[in-house]
Amino acid sequence: MPDRPRLVIATGNAGKLREYRDLLAEAGLDLVAFDTEIDEVGETYAENARLKAEAARERSGLPSLGDDSGLEVQALDGFPGIRSARLGPTQKERTAELLRRLEGVPRPWNARFVCLIALAVPGRDTELFEGECRGEVVPEWRGEAGFGYDPIFLVPGTGKTFGEMPPEEKRKYSHRAAAAGALLKSGALSHL
Numbered sequence: 126m127p128d129r130p131r132l133v134i135a136t137g138n139a140g141k142l143r144e145y146r147d148l149l150a151e152a153g154l155d156l157v158a159f160d161t162e163i164d165e166v167g168e169t170y171a172e173n174a175r176l177k178a179e180a181a182r183e184r185s186g187l188p189s190l191g192d193d194s195g196l197e198v199q200a201l202d203g204f205p206g207i208r209s210a211r212l213g214p215t216q217k218e219r220t221a222e223l224l225r226r227l228e229g230v231p232r233p234w235n236a237r238f239v240c241l242i243a244l245a246v247p248g249r250d251t252e253l254f255e256g257e258c259r260g261e262v263v264p265e266w267r268g269e270a271g272f273g274y275d276p277i278f279l280v281p282g283t284g285k286t287f288g289e290m291p292p293e294e295k296r297k298y299s300h301r302a303a304a305a306g307a308l309l310k311s312g313a314l315s316h317l
């Protein structure tokens with residue numbers, strides 16, 4: 126059997142990597158994880174996703190995918206947004222810090238998750254794909270599935286947080302699944 130084309134997933138986040146292994150399975154690629162540890166100095170998700178993907182492409186010489194994502198709470202003017210990974214040293218602390226900032230703010234705490242994927246292939250212009258998922262932040266931690274803010278993000282109409290959903294259910298709604306779906310549909314992975 127011929128070798129499958131390789132695609133670098135430029136992340137140090139194990140939760141993201143797990144999701145890409147599932148979401149991109151149908152593309153038949155050999156996914157390789159590589160944490161570029163670059164400074165996320167961009168002012169948008171798109172810029173940061175591009176920085177990650179292009180750094181991985183430069184260092185590996187291989188097609189590379191960068192993901193920049195975050196949670197935006199409407200009542201906090203979109204905070205933490207692109208700073209979602211920087212609210213504290215552990216996810217428990219990041220979640221607690223977000224809930225602390227929401228104390229006294231009337232509910233519902235409408236929010237959305239956003240995911241930007243950058244695909245950087247040697248010899249090609251970098252391409253961008255976006256996905257979002259609208260929902261509500263809840264004040265108590267519910268469930269242990271997924272990663273990040275999943276246990277406090279309630280998905281409308283399901284009665285469940287992402288933390289209470291198995292992976293196959295989260296992928297029906299998630300911002301990352303939407304972005305990965307757009308990437309697959311574009312055909313950009315068909316000829317790597």
Ligand code: ITT
Pocket residue numbers: 135136137138141160165192193194195196209210238271272273274275287299301
């Ligand atoms: P890499 O940059 O190495 O990929 P990171 O965790 O630093 O990993 P980001 O800068 O894109 O990634 O930060 C995204 C943060 O947003 C992430 O750490 C989570 O806290 C949160 N987040 C993103 N997608 C999420 C999801 O599907 N579920 C829960 N939280 C998510």
